[in-house]
Amino acid sequence: MTSQSIIALAGNPNAGKTTLFNQLTGARQHVSNYPGITVDHKEGHLEHKGTGVIITDLPGTYSMTAYSVEELVARDYLISHRPDTVINIVDASNLERNLYLTCQFLELGVPLVIALNMIDVARDRGIEIKAEKLSELLGVPVVPIIARSGFGKEQLLDEALAIASQRRQWHPRDISYGDDLDAAIADLMTTIESSSFLDKEYPPRYTAIKYLENDEQILQKGRDTDLTTATRLENIVNKVCEHTVKTLDVYPEAIIADHRYGFIKSILRQGVVTHKFDTDRLYTSDRIDKVLTNRLVGPVIMLAVLFGVYQFTFAWSELPVAWLENFFGWLSTRVDGILPDGQLKSLVISGIIDGVGGVLGFVPLIMFMFFSIAILEDTGYLARVAYMMDRVFRTFGLHGSSVMPFIVSGGIAGGCAVPGVMATRTLRSPKERMATLLTVPFMNCGAKMPVLALLIGAFFSENKARYMFLFTMLAWIVALLAAKLLRSTVLRGAPTPFVMELPPYRFPTVRGLLIHTWERTWQYIKKAGTVILGISVLLWAMMTFPQLPAERLAGFDRERQTVTAGYPATVVAELEQDAGELSSRAAELAGQLTAIGRRQSEEALRHSAAGRIGTAIESVSHLAGFDWRTNIALLGGFAAKEVIISTLGTAYSMGDVDIEAADSLGDRLRKAENWNRVVAVAALVFIMFYAPCFVTVVCIAREASWRWAFFSMGFNTVFAFVLAVAVFQVGTFLGLG
Amino acid sequence: MQTILLRQMQKGQSGTIQAVKVGGELGRRIREMGLIPGTQITIHGRAPLNDPVAIRVMNGTLTLRNSEADYIQVEVE
Structure with missing residues (x-):
């Protein structure tokens, strides 16, 4: 390698910038975030005729003002990094508007090459552009290209490197005003x-x-x-x-x-x-729009498409999710067999393997979601969704584009807030995006569903379907109202201008889709992974330590011995041999021992840090009708909402409760004196709206900041608690329990 | 010839922008998209709930909210 050049790629959104970038660098690219903001910083490498090139894909902008982070990033990059050449990609079929940004590059004086993209599309529309003439008048090289096919890319690099090699001073152009x-x-x-x-x-x-x-x-x-x-x-x-x-x-x-x-x-x-011919004629894209954004048919098709995305994300990813689950299940079993019983084993299985499994378990979801969103984005349909939904979402201080994160997070019950939070990336309006980010965790995700099913099944079994539907509606209403609340308080401010392009429909390139999907997924694994693992271990420790004092353990052992002593030696031996089918006496003994074990687990849980917190806040939580058992379960729910069931099971001395078959726990709750219908509704409301699970919190921190992540935990918990207290107090006052 | 607000234009109607009466971020966004005095526009359609409005300008389609269209005065036939 003889020399190294730095080239920046700039242009309007939808001008084909990313396509050109992928075309130039292929897989040799690297995506990171600009520090502190979620604008992607994409860098790629390539070699052209013996010259090494580092190429940076700047965010797509229409202008170089200081209003959006994208614009600031693009401008600051040019000023502080002074790239050797800037390739300005312009859409030939929409030249006039695209040259507006070019004007500003000329005024800044950066060494410029214009990549005149989509000359094929322009030609189809009867637009003929004389590149040499344009080059002569602007005073910079203009290279016609077709980014999708790679046509003209060699010549473009020739020109760009020729300019770069001159390493010349910036030459600002004067435009008269x-x-x-x-x-x-x-x-x-x-x-x-x-x-x-x-x-x-x-x-x-x-x-x-x-x-x-x-x-x-x-x-x-x-x-x-x-x-x-x-x-x-x-x-x-x-x-x-x-x-x-x-x-x-x-x-x-x-x-x-x-x-x-x-x-x-x-x-x-x-x-x-x-x-060559009339510019006003209807293009294919307009014909498609006549159907897809039609007043009557448009919304119906949109609902179908959104439902399709949802299905694809959650139903199609089931298989890889199951593979991962099986793999981690198998790993746990292996470790269970290899390591001796004790804290190390518990840490490895419950802390580390569950933690890593928790991180990777979301990967198929995220991949499938970003793949479908990439299709919608690259075809241009996502902009139409925003266009059609904006009137509704604007009422709540959000943006038309907010609909996708809401759907993915559980707008159709059973989504997941992790990909939902990540889907907010498609929103370009900062306040609207933040409000969306903070309210999507209110939706009923797949992990909350078994908990809702358990409580509804136990207390409202006669109208199960109706209640499930009601609670899905409630999630929508509360999330949207909470968004409105945020937008009129902490995120107060005039709406970000909506003015937006409806780009012509295009076929996405498979390569673009794959690169896009992989980038996002890898970012999740890399950035969220480590933190999630750490928190998982921390939560495990909280539910495990401090352990029961030695005399209590000895007490349980004595109890076991006492029980065992009441049975003949043959029965005890039969149990120890673990010979499958047990005689009735042996089964009876086994049952008694299990009961002791469960009581021990219950006591150990209550003794642990989480248990102490649960007990300590009982004086407050009883306002909503929650006792210490519910409190611990809710603490556990921070790890993942479905953990509420298993923790509740342990707290009620039920042993490990299978999420799929939690009926026995439901029966137990119905009989418990602390529970009734009012408590159940209060708990349902609280579980739906309190702090998001920590994987979501980590994602919020990554997409926004840790401050917002903590805000989300605090705000949601207080908000949910107020609602739960209201439900419990009013319900109890009216004697509905 | 008469001047009306963009919001009042019918679907399919064309006109020439007369003035954009707004500054700040919104004004700049509107202008950088090519909506400046002298530009020809045609109403492309409206969203199902009548808002936002989609317009054709300079070979592309833009959409903006009615509240934003209120700042744009258009001369129509």
């Missing part, structure tokens, strides 16, 4: 140049334009670096603003946008673009 603004820009530049203001980072003219555009990030940076100059600049800008508002009734930023488009039009009109 009309008399008023040009005068102001000259004024601003004089001040900027005389005090070398921000000149390490931005060309003076660029800074001047950003001041006129009222760009928050640069204004702030200016104030932090050199307050006097910054104030002088702001004063000049204010004066111009006043003037343009008075004479033209517009702000400078509007004038700037107008002139940029004017500049683009003036170039395109010089024989760059020719239309």
Whole structure:
């Protein structure tokens, strides 16, 4: 390898940027997050005619303002990393709009090559573009390409590397913004140049334009670096603003946008673009839209598609999930046989294997979900879903795109909040995304279902189906209202502009789908995996330690001996031999010993850290009708909601309760004096809405921050408790128990 | 020739944008998508609940909420 070049890939969303990136780098790419935010940082390597190339895929943006994280990331990357070349990919079939971003690259002066993508689509639409002419007028190389097929990619790299090898200075292009603004820009530049203001980072003219555009990030940076100059600049800008508002009734930023488009039009009109036939004719994409976004048929098809995604994610992944479960079950059995009884074995099986199994158990779900979402995203249908659902979700301060995470999390009962939380990535509006992220765990996921089934089966067996449906509806209502609550309190603020492109329908490439799916899944395994394992071990320790004191253990042993002593030696021997079919006497003894063992487990659980917490908070939890047993089970539910059943089983001396056959536990609860219908409903409400399981919490931390993850735990628990107390108190007052 | 708000336009109706009366983030988003004075637009359709509205502009389809369309004045035949 003789030399190394750094190339950045930039362009509008939907211009084919990712397709080109995949085409150029293949599997040699690496995805990570920019620190602190969820914008993907994609980097790939390739070699072209002896030159090593590191290529960075910048987030897709329409512009280079400072409003969204994507835009900030793209801009900061260009300023701080100064790539040798920027490849600006533009959609040939929508050239005018795409060149708006190009204009801003020209003004910044980055070394630029334009990749004129989808010339085939443009040609089909009767649009002919003269690349040489465009190149001549813009003063940068323009290479026609078809990213999907790889056409033109060699020439593109030739041009990009030719520019990179020059390692030339940045050459900002001047665009005229009309008399008023040009005068102001000259004024601003004089001040900027005389005090070398921000000149390490931005060309003076660029800074001047950003001041006129009222760009928050640069204004702030200016104030932090050199307050006097910054104030002088702001004063000049204010004066111009006043003037343009008075004479033209517009702000400078509007004038700037107008002139940029004017500049683009003036170039395109010089024989760059020719239309062979009427541009207004209906394209295939519009014909598809006539059906898919039709007022009547559209929503029906959408429901079917969403249901399909749901089915695909949860039903089709059942098989690989079962393989994983079997594998870990087999592993546990093996370890059970190899290791001697004791704490180490308990740690390995209940802490580590269950923990790793817990991490990997979600992998098929996440893969299947991201695969189906990738299809919807890449075809362009997801934007239509947002378009159709927006009116509904906006009422609750959310976004049309929120529907997918809700469905996946359990909007159709039985989903999972882990892929649901990860699905919020498709949302680009920060506040709406956060509100979605924090409320999807309210939905009835697959792990809550057996718990709901148990309690409903035990206390409302006559109307099981109806109650299950009611509780699914309740989850929707509560989640949406909670979103509204969050959006009017901690996430208060005007809605993020919805203005969005409905990209033409396209066939996704299999390669793109696979890369996309794998990236997301790997990120989950890598980032969430370690934390989840750690917490799993911690929870195991809380439910195990401190252990029963020696005299209590001895007490249980004595009890066993006393019971055993009451039986003849032959019966005891029969039991020890473990010979399968037992005689009635031996079975009786075995039953008594099991009962002692279960009482011991119950006492050990109560003695453990989790048990002590459960007992300690009884004074508060009884407001909702929960005793210490329920409390421990709910603590256990933090590991995974279905654990509530097994913990409740242990706490009621039932031994290990099988989730699939929890009827006996249901009977036991119905007979327990602390339980009645009101308590059951209070518990149901609490279980549905309290802190998400820790895998979800870790995912929230990864997608947002640990602060939001802790907020989610605290907020949900308090919220759920208030609801449960209300149910219990009102229900008890009305004597419904 | 008359000037109306984008929200009031019918499906299939075309017109030329006269003014975009909003600044800040929304104004910039609207402008960077090509919705500036002088641009030709056609109403492509409306979502099932009548909002958002989808419009054709510069060879592409955009969608925006009615509340956002209220800032856009369009000259229609």
